[in-house]
Amino acid sequence: MTAKLILTGDVNLMNVSDPEVPFRRVRPAFQAADLVFSNLECCLYEPPNGHSVDNEGFYVAPSVAQAALTQAGIRAVGLANNVNYGEAAIMNSVSRLDQAGIAHTGAGADLQAARRPAIVDCGGVRAGFLQRTSVYWPTHHEARAESAGVAVIRGNTAYQLPMHKMRPEIPPMNRPGLPPVILTWAEPSYLKSFQEDIAALREQADFVVASCHWGLKEDVLDYMTEIGHAAIDAGADMVIGHGPHYSLPVEVYQGKPIFYGLGSFSFHTGHNGKKHGDWVGMMVRAGIGKNGVEQASFQFVRHNDENETVLCPLAGEQATLEKIRRRSAPFGTRLTENGDEVCVDLGSGARR
Template sequence: MFGGDVNIQLRTDPAGAFVGIRDVLAKADFRFVNLEGPLCGQGPLIPHKPNWTYADPAMVDALTWAGIDVVSCANNVTFPASAAVASLEVLDRAGIAHCGAGHDLSAARRPAVVQREGKSVAFLAYSSICWPFEHAATASRPGIVPMRAVTSYIPDPRVAEVPGAAPTVITTPFSDELDALVADVEKARNENDHVVVSVHWGVPGTVVANYQYTVAHAAVRAGADIVIGHGPHSIQPVEVYRGRPIFYSLGNLVFDWPVMHNRHMEGLLVEYDFDGTATIIPTARDGHNTAQILDGAAAIDVLQNLAAISAPLGTTIAVDGSRGVLQLS
């Protein structure tokens, strides 16, 4: 079971964040989310991210209560290094596996591996949303695993005639970081039965940037069974590439950061069977910021919108009651 962005803070009862979806999560063999918010207490703030607040280490109880097995720590708020290290230590004490960040680049690139029913599943995590200074891990410094991209602009042909005409935006992944990701996936595939690749990327809205396609397709060609995206806080299209699902953004699952209150309320859970079945479960946060499973008309609306934005990629999503079934053939 895969979920999107999770930020837990300022709660007297951390477990309450997941009370509305715990029964659904419990049906899975393992559960994975993006932990967007280090569990490091007050810590050093991010001066260039206004109003940002970190989570208290006690908030890890929400993850353990919900049965979260693996989290990605590769995102823009796993920063600075001291906050990242403190959070990893909290996760280690709680017995929650993590990927995408580490005490050095080698540790950050190391996959989290979960064993189930004689099979091993490796989780790798990367972030394209990355501060340009002291954020990416190095051989001697803690941090995250970057998967950055270059942005360029092609002016509208009529811009001289029509001032303000929007340019075409072109994004291209850093070639060395893409090569490293491919090598990571190939190695993980050789050593495990299945590989999950998670990337923190994209911009709010439903438009997928060029580099996201390039990175996702390369990951699948290298051996990834599924690519899980998050970062824009909004739901983005789903693509099936070489029979493998790519979820460009699952949106928010739980997000307590006050700035996010009453914004980007909907998200997706994905129940994936490595034999080739993907079921999409719409969620939304309620007035108490608690994740709830949607049903009825609300669920159908989310699924129909997802099907509509995914159709240009050749994706077919069948709506079965309050669930979506992704056709992988």
């Protein structure tokens, strides 16, 4: 039995007044799948006293957003990200999703609730999802034992003087102004908890997806690879990343895909009320079964002036594909074209 799973990047429904609009051009693709999972980068909540756009938190009209998600057929979402912020906003959003019957993971009334997985039937396959964010605010955002918030994996940053020829592009250390090498890594205790949760979910679900909000611009940082590999080592069948709003490289690790960045999927308004323009994202299609991922591909999507997400013909995205292919090459990933989709060769990947 092969079930059809679709995974998307960031969904933000700010400034949406008609729930039909954002997903109407992709609804046929969604309807052809058994399950759609998205990163929900907004809260279904309206602050009683209004909200300044230069403050953290992306708040959307609850009834409109709930209808948009339901009509699109999005059946599960991740909530662990940098804009699901504030106890009232998170709890109202969770309540609305529960009313709509949309499964969720990554945020809740306390740490236990935030770490809880979403388990959803996907064409006869029990699909389990866990989401964590490494991009979040240092106070009042991380879920605690007795307070609401999002589930996180803390990341660390260090700056190393390049005293040796570590990479070809690094100049020799005989000149002033040489920039440091930026090192990142996941906090071990948080990574261990994530692996424990994945292993526990492995006992409950046939297919496990680890969803991670991470990244900085277009770089695949060391901590992202560390988390992705750790998730698969613990039992995840697939890893998807989101957060920087860029389409990032793909890796195949132990025969399982890691999509480091799916970019935006439905995203009209960002920080400071800024309208997001003609971004390009990736919609993943996966054939899954009780023995894991059987095939994985992606199609590029863009955003038009009507705030619709549009599936892109691959013929018009050759430059985008070439960039993804070039940046995926160091991982040993092979990508092949099939109509408007890009197929990931699950037998590829660098030898380890």
